[in-house]
Amino acid sequence: MLKKIDHFDLKQIAESGQCFRWKQEEDITKIVAFNRVLRVREKGDAFDFDCDEKDFDDVWADYFDLGTDYNRVEELVKQSKDSHLIEAYRQGSGIRILRQELFETIISYLISQNNNIPRIKGSLEAICKKGGFKIEGSNEYRLPAPGEISKDFFFDSSLSLGYRDSYLSKMYEFLADNPNYLDSLRKKSYPDAKEELRKHTGIGPKVSDCICLFSLHHIAAFPIDTHVKQLLNKYYQDGFNYEYFDGFAGVIQQYLFYYELKNK
DNA sequence: TCACAGGCTAGAG
DNA sequence: CTCTAGCCTGTG
Numbered sequence: 001m002l003k004k005i006d007h008f009d010l011k012q013i014a015e016s017g018q019c020f021r022w023k024q025e026e027d028i029t030k031i032v033a034f035n036r037v038l039r040v041r042e043k044g045d046a047f048d049f050d051c052d053e054k055d056f057d058d059v060w061a062d063y064f065d066l067g068t069d070y071n072r073v074e075e076l077v078k079q080s081k082d083s084h085l086i087e088a089y090r091q092g093s094g095i096r097i098l099r100q101e102l103f104e105t106i107i108s109y110l111i112s113q114n115n116n117i118p119r120i121k122g123s124l125e126a127i128c129k130k131g132g133f134k135i136e137g138s139n140e141y142r143l144p145a146p147g148e149i150s151k152d153f154f155f156d157s158s159l160s161l162g163y164r165d166s167y168l169s170k171m172y173e174f175l176a177d178n179p180n181y182l183d184s185l186r187k188k189s190y191p192d193a194k195e196e197l198r199k200h201t202g203i204g205p206k207v208s209d210c211i212c213l214f215s216l217h218h219i220a221a222f223p224i225d226t227h228v229k230q231l232l233n234k235y236y237q238d239g240f241n242y243e244y245f246d247g248f249a250g251v252i253q254q255y256l257f258y259y260e261l262k263n264k
Numbered sequence: 265t266c267a268c269a270g271g272c273t274a275g276a277g
Numbered sequence: 278c279t280c281t282a283g284c285c286t287g288t289g
Contacts, residue, residue: 112270113272114271115287119269122287157286162284164284201273202272206271
């Protein structure tokens with residue numbers, strides 16, 4: 001089905017560092033999420049999604065954050081008189097903050113610490129394959145759920161997790177014992193969710209913010225990793241005006257982050 | 265060889 | 278409270 005979507009650029013989103021299970025296959029972007037596989041192809045000024053209307057409305061519209069008014073973000077950026085941000089926005093205005101599945105996001109960002117993107121993707125892929133749960137009608141595997149794996153599952157050097165293996169092991173065990181935990185997280189405010197997530201071994205301020213932003217959609221979250229830290233020192237020596245972007249700081253962070261990586 | 269990669273923990277001060 | 282060594286592993 002064909003859809004026109006504003007502020008939507010597949011390449012920019014794929015390279016914005018939110019998602020580790022998007023794959024580029026020639027002119028098709030293959031998205032693995034919610035235990036499904038979605039193929040998208042650009043067609044002129046529209047996008048061709050290989051799903052029906054109902055699937056799109058039920059699952060993907062929310063995933064792509066179509067309910068958020070990115071025109072308002074655009075106005076905010078343009079009125080900011082922040083020349084660096086305006087340039088960053090010019091190059092990354094097609095970025096959206098995805099609403100990703102909570103469990104998978106927690107696992108992904110536990111792996112992400114002190115790590116690089118290819119290795120993060122490789123670890124996730126290896127975990128999914130080792131789990132062995134194939135997604136119907138595709139060659140992709142879904143992430144095994146808590147309770148579906150053995151106790152020593154992650155202590156396996158072929159997964160390339162390094163010291164993060166015990167973090168994942170603990171998280172899986174915890175969630176298997178606390179089946180309502182994720183729902184309770186979804187109901188919390190941004191500060192409460194951030195604090196709650198930090199109680200787990202392996203989740204510090206940055207990882208917690210990433211989960212809040214890229215899954216729970218707390219747009220005020222502003223994850224500070226090594227690149228954002230550098231960019232803040234470089235362009236915002238007098239301090240970054242978080243108040244001005246109140247409620248949208250996370251989107252702004254994405255524009256700045258994307259620009260920084262792209263022009264390095 | 266060595267730093268560093270989308271940080272965090274644990275322990276010292 | 279703040280500060281930082283050490284941590285798995287792959288890459289250039």
